[in-house]
Amino acid sequence: MRLKANDQLAFEILFYRYKNKVKGFVSQLAPSQIDPDEIVQKVFIKIWLQKDKIDPKKNFSSFLFVITRNEIVDQIRSSVYKKIYFMGDDLLVDLEIEDATGQDAQKDMEQQIESLLQKMPERRRQIFELSRFEGLSYKKIAENLHITENTVDTQIRNALNFLRNEIRKIRFFILLVFSK
Amino acid sequence: MFRNIIKRHNMTDPGLLLLIRFVSDNNLTISELIFLRDWITLPENRETINKWMHSIWLNAPEKESELTFNQLISAINEQYYTKKSHIFGSHEAVQLFQKLAAILIIPVILFFVYYTWIRKPVPKNIDYTEVIVPMGQKSEIVLPDSTHIWLNSASHLRYPVKFGSATRDVFLDGEAYFEVKKKAHIPFLVHTSDLVVKVLGTKFNVKSYPDDEEVETALLEGEVHLQVSTDLGKDHVKMLVMKPGEMINYSRASSSVLKAGFKADEIISWRNNRLIFRDDTFDKLVKKVERWYNVKIIYDQALFKDKKLTVELLEGESLERLFQIIEKTIHVNYKIDKQNIYINPKERND
Numbered sequence: 001m002r003l004k005a006n007d008q009l010a011f012e013i014l015f016y017r018y019k020n021k022v023k024g025f026v027s028q029l030a031p032s033q034i035d036p037d038e039i040v041q042k043v044f045i046k047i048w049l050q051k052d053k054i055d056p057k058k059n060f061s062s063f064l065f066v067i068t069r070n071e072i073v074d075q076i077r078s079s080v081y082k083k084i085y086f087m088g089d090d091l092l093v094d095l096e097i098e099d100a101t102g103q104d105a106q107k108d109m110e111q112q113i114e115s116l117l118q119k120m121p122e123r124r125r126q127i128f129e130l131s132r133f134e135g136l137s138y139k140k141i142a143e144n145l146h147i148t149e150n151t152v153d154t155q156i157r158n159a160l161n162f163l164r165n166e167i168r169k170i171r172f173f174i175l176l177v178f179s180k
Numbered sequence: 181m182f183r184n185i186i187k188r189h190n191m192t193d194p195g196l197l198l199l200i201r202f203v204s205d206n207n208l209t210i211s212e213l214i215f216l217r218d219w220i221t222l223p224e225n226r227e228t229i230n231k232w233m234h235s236i237w238l239n240a241p242e243k244e245s246e247l248t249f250n251q252l253i254s255a256i257n258e259q260y261y262t263k264k265s266h267i268f269g270s271h272e273a274v275q276l277f278q279k280l281a282a283i284l285i286i287p288v289i290l291f292f293v294y295y296t297w298i299r300k301p302v303p304k305n306i307d308y309t310e311v312i313v314p315m316g317q318k319s320e321i322v323l324p325d326s327t328h329i330w331l332n333s334a335s336h337l338r339y340p341v342k343f344g345s346a347t348r349d350v351f352l353d354g355e356a357y358f359e360v361k362k363k364a365h366i367p368f369l370v371h372t373s374d375l376v377v378k379v380l381g382t383k384f385n386v387k388s389y390p391d392d393e394e395v396e397t398a399l400l401e402g403e404v405h406l407q408v409s410t411d412l413g414k415d416h417v418k419m420l421v422m423k424p425g426e427m428i429n430y431s432r433a434s435s436s437v438l439k440a441g442f443k444a445d446e447i448i449s450w451r452n453n454r455l456i457f458r459d460d461t462f463d464k465l466v467k468k469v470e471r472w473y474n475v476k477i478i479y480d481q482a483l484f485k486d487k488k489l490t491v492e493l494l495e496g497e498s499l500e501r502l503f504q505i506i507e508k509t510i511h512v513n514y515k516i517d518k519q520n521i522y523i524n525p526k527e528r529n530d
Contacts, residue, residue: 008276012249023245025237029203037247044252049260069233073220076203080217087210135217 011051014060015044022068029072031079039075043068082133086110090132095164109167116166120159127152128159195219196228254365307341313354316474318450323350327368328359330451333471334389355387357451375430376407384422385447392467398427398447408437455493455502462487462510473499475516479523484510 022043026036046067047054054063085091091109117125127145130136131152138156142149198216202208208216219225311331313319319331325343335354343349348368360368362381370377372388374395382402388395397406399422406420408430420437422428427442449456455472457465462484466477487510493502503514503521511526 009279015249015252019245019247020242021240024240024243027243028236028240029233031203036243037245040245040247041252041255045256045259048256065234065237069230069237072233073229076199077217077220080202080213080220083208084210084213084217087213 011048014047018061018064019044022064025068026072029076031075034075034079039071043071046071078134081135085132086113094132094160095167097167112167112170113163116163120162124155124159127155131156193225193228195225196232199229199232250365258364306344308338309341311337311339314474315471318453323348325361325363325366325368327361330357332356332387332450333474352386352388354389355385355450357383357385357448359383374408374432378405378407379403389467389471392464393432395430395432396427397422397430398442399424400444400448406437408435453495455491455497457489457491459488459490462489465489465491469499469502475499475519475521477521477523483525484523 019040022040023036026039026043030036030039043064047064050067054060086109091113117128120128127141130141130144131138136144138149138152141147141152145152195216198208198212199220202213202216220229311319311321313331313333313335315334317333319335321329321331321337323329323339323343324341325348327348329337329350331337332355335352335356337350337352337354337356339350343366346366348363348366349371350369351371353373356370358368358370358379360379360381360383364380368379368381370379370386372386372395373390374388375397377384377386377397379402382404383400384402384404385398385400386396397404401424403424404422406422406428408418408420418437420428425441427440427447429438429440430436431438443458446456446458450472455468457468460468462479463481466479469475470477489506489509491502491505491509499516499521503516506512507514513524513526515522
């Protein structure tokens with residue numbers, strides 16, 4: 001393949017030749033809440049960004065595999081972190097909720113948090129997810145995003161305050177409905 | 181399927197078993213999840229994960245992906261490149277274009293042959309909504325894509341009930357101010373009798389009244405492409421790129437364009453219900469006034485040929501007030517009779 005020569009056409013050919021292969025692999029491993037095509041897209045974006053590393057003498061398929069594999073491992077890892085956050089005590093501590101709730105309630109909470117996250121400013125949500133869902137330290141996040149640790153701290157505080165308030169509202173509403 | 185993989189590799193690593201369970205049913209307990217989290221992060225387990233995944237890579241059947249190359253390119257551009265340096269930069273674009281052109285030329289020729297000689301045109305059935313703003317009134321509408329449009333008096337806008345997936349087309353006679361909702365891959369096209377304005381998401385004003393000599397396009401924000409028909413006929417179009425602060429006047433008589441600047445307040449004053457004339461010819465003023473107040477002005481064009489006027493009215497000022505000003509500045513008599521206004525030069529002796 002001639003992708004090495006900075007050639008978009010070669011990239012397009014590669015894309016169409018391999019996208020179904022990647023999709024087939026990804027579909028078997030992708031965490032259920034993630035659209036496999038989204039991962040396929042991420043994989044090819046990475047290939048584009050790392051096109052200089054492609055060795056034309058070597059098999060492209062194994063390069064593709066490594067990129068895809070790394071991507072899927074990242075996805076699985078963050079999905080595990082997320083699951084632990086939702087199932088464990090961390091969420092309850094973050095939200096300052098004391099009573100342990102049942103399986104269904106926890107599923108609800110998961111969905112509520114996910115949809116509340118969508119309402120946050122992009123940057124704040126990103127920082128919150130890196131901290132709570134990816135398990136990165138404040139220091140790491142600050143380094144990755146080129147911001148200060150203080151900013152990370154403030155953003156997470158704001159995110160948590162927002163989630164707490166919204167969840168309280170929802171719970172209060174449920175109380176009202178069910179006490180009638 | 182997973183059972184097969186386990187057997188074939190004789191894998192007994194508890195971490196791997198958990199990983200396999202995680203990706204297949206996702207029903208792990210909290211303590212299993214924590215075990216998996218720690219296991220997956222340990223560098224010495226990388227090899228086990230890699231081997232397992234490689235066997236899946238080799239055995240997984242292909243699955244149709246809906247993703248297109250265009251979507252991929254837009255995603256790359258959006259995430260990693262600024263507007264100025266898209267991955268299809270000028271030098272690369274030319275190379276790519278040449279290659280694509282070489283590949284595409286045959287199907288394109290066949291396509292054109294088919295379209296021009298073989299295929300009978302079938303009218304596409306699209307439902308349109310029409311907004312007609314009478315003289316003396318203005319209107320404000322929001323399209324299905326949340327594009328905001330203000331329509332000036334005596335204007336007519338036609339747009340599809342539902343936008344297609346490739347373009348958003350609207351058809352305009354008259355004057356309108358657009359605040360187009362940005363949609364990266366779906367250009368917004370304003371079709372007027374003489375030119376097409378193509379944008380992705382911007383603020384701009386288009387003035388194209390059938391009885392005006394010129395079509396004016398003024399850009400306030402973003403970037404627009406103007407597609408102008410030339411006197412060589414319908415198939416010869418000229419593309420112009422506009423920058424904010426520019427106005428392009430297209431002359432219907434000569435099919436030529438003139439680039440100029442403008443004052444934003446002047447262009448969009450009509451939206452704030454203010455009538456402004458800046459160095460306008462009398463003919464131009466008359467047309468604006470007729471549309472604005474829904475009146476007919478009767479005057480001798482020859483007598484007012486060289487008169488130019490600058491008048492700025494406040495919000496919602498009356499017709500009476502306007503003519504009091506005009507009367508004083510260019511020495512005319514006026515008479516308002518219901519919808520008709522008669523204008524004559526003042527007698528010399530008074």
